[in-house]
Amino acid sequence: MANGYLALTLHAHLPFVRHPERSRFMEEDWLFEAATETYLPLLGVFEGLERDGVPFRLAMSLTPPLAEMLSDPLLQKRYVRYLEQRMELAESEMKRLRGSREFYPLAEMHYELFADSLRRFQDDYGSDLVQAFRHFQEIGSLEIIACGATHGLLPLMRFSESGRVLQRAQIQVAVDQYWEKFGRAPQGIWLPECAYAPGIEELLAECGLRYFYLEAHGILNAQPTPLYGLYAPLTTRSGVAAFGRDLETTHQVWSREVGYPGHPDYREFYRDIGFDLPHEKIQRYLHDPNIRHMMGIKYYRITGDTDEKATYHPGWARERAAEHAEDFLRKRQAQIARAAPHMDRPPLIVSNYDAELFGHWWFEGPLFLDYLFRKIHFDQDALRLVSPSDYLDMYPVNQVAEPALSSWGKNGTFEVWLNETNDWIYPHMNKAGERMMELAARFVEPTALERRALNQAARELLLAQSSDWAFIIATGTTVEYAVQRVHTHLARFTKLYEDLKNGEMDKAWLREIEKRDNLFPNLSYEVYRR
Secondary structure, three states, rough: OOOOOEEEEEEEEOOOHHHHHHHOOOOHHHHEEEEHHHHHHHHHHHHHHHEEEEEOOOEEEEEEEHHHOOOOOHHHHHHHHHHHHHHHHHHHHHHOOOOOOOOHHHHHHHHHHHHHHHHHHHHHHOHHHHHHHHHHHHHHEEEEEEEEOOOOHHHHHOOOHHHHHHHHHHHHHHHHHHHHHHOOOEEEEOOOOOOOOHHHHHHHHOOOOOOEEEEEEHHHEEOOOOOOOOOOOOOOOOEEEEEOOOHHHHHHHHOOOOOHHHHHOOOOOOOOOHHHHOOOHHHOOOOOEEOOOOOOOEEOOOOOOOOOOOOOOHHHHHHHHHHHHHHHHHHHHHHHHHHHHOOOOOEEEEEEHHHHHEOOEEHHHHHHHHHHHHHHOOOOOEEEEHHHHHHHHOOOOOOOOOOEEOOOOOHHHHOOOOOOOOOOOOHHHHHHHHHHHHHHHHHHHOOOHHHHHHHHHHHHHHHHHHHHHHHHHHHHHOOOHHHHHEEEEHHHHHHHHHHHHHHOOOOHHHHHHHHHOOOOOOOOOOHHHH
């Protein structure tokens, strides 16, 4: 038996962005960048471990919006075009930099990244990354977990009369989609933004889920006080287990001051040829010829001010990733050794991160994981990788307690998603939720056309509820787009509601928005009945 366990969990999520009405759309690049820099590299790590006979185990969410986008033929086709354009740009960079011993190898490195991504995406995975990840669940290396249907912040739905129904719909739609994508029931769920309020666990139990994750203070402030702190899950009164995120591993990776990704040997994320090259060199690759954006080709490492960066050296970065993996493992072993004498079972360390940290923000992150998994297998036997369900199988009896109101947002509260910049969203959202319940109760035996409209109304409500829009508005990034998305989905919902009440459906318009907002094809509006 191991002295302790490590449950590593990656949360892979992006909001649903799909615009068939435009030939290309800048925010769709969020998906393409993540696929190139995170999802495909992670699959490459998993494949290398499988090939070399190195066992590994981790949990990972593929949130419903992300899974829908990865499975969408239009976005799959556009991703191929994205990679082909990036290959063309990288090839032009190789020509421009030919003869430069410093920069030519870096241009070539990026060309190979794009070319290999295209080959693997089309030839190895048949353009379907969801099924590629499913393979690793089938062989027991990966535990894919559920999330809210559109990453709606569940605690902020409870303040309306329809709140419990709205929360349940987010969970049930996600569970139903999970069955469709993975052919089994999910074991656990990543609550959107790790946002919890008492009572949510009852809905999780109703939907057949065994466990969920919380930020550390959601466990540490539970009632009664947890005997083992964060080193063991709690059992809620509904029977669903709650796992708390470990503080030490969070600090070690996420900290701006001492976190691994900030080391000066690693590739700089913010210095990109999309801003460095003359405008005429990149103009044809821009979504708007007057707006520059990143192209994914970066030649510098994390040193000095933006204009004074030192050149990136892949070999140095590889060495540093190996050192950091060794350091991470050594500190987990020490952590387990400190906790074990105070427990009646081996301690569990729950390390949760955004998946996109590994590769997109931290270019060497997948390499770090590869080294870590290999070192855990070959270099020690004190620590074992598990998923939360593995731990529950081994230790099904845990302390019963009620977790505390919490999130993993700023200050551990909901203030990022509810403040003076975005609070206008929620009265409209709550009203739409009440109207959706009204429609679900009224239309017991709808016609085929009415059922289509009802199901589309449910989709529009779910899309409006995405926590991403409030987050973007609060953080001041692509604010105009986020505001437009909220307005658009609520306006579409309102028209559907009024058309259904008046018995006058606009068939052509309905058909058009069904094509645009086409996620959850098997969604049933009846999920909104009490």
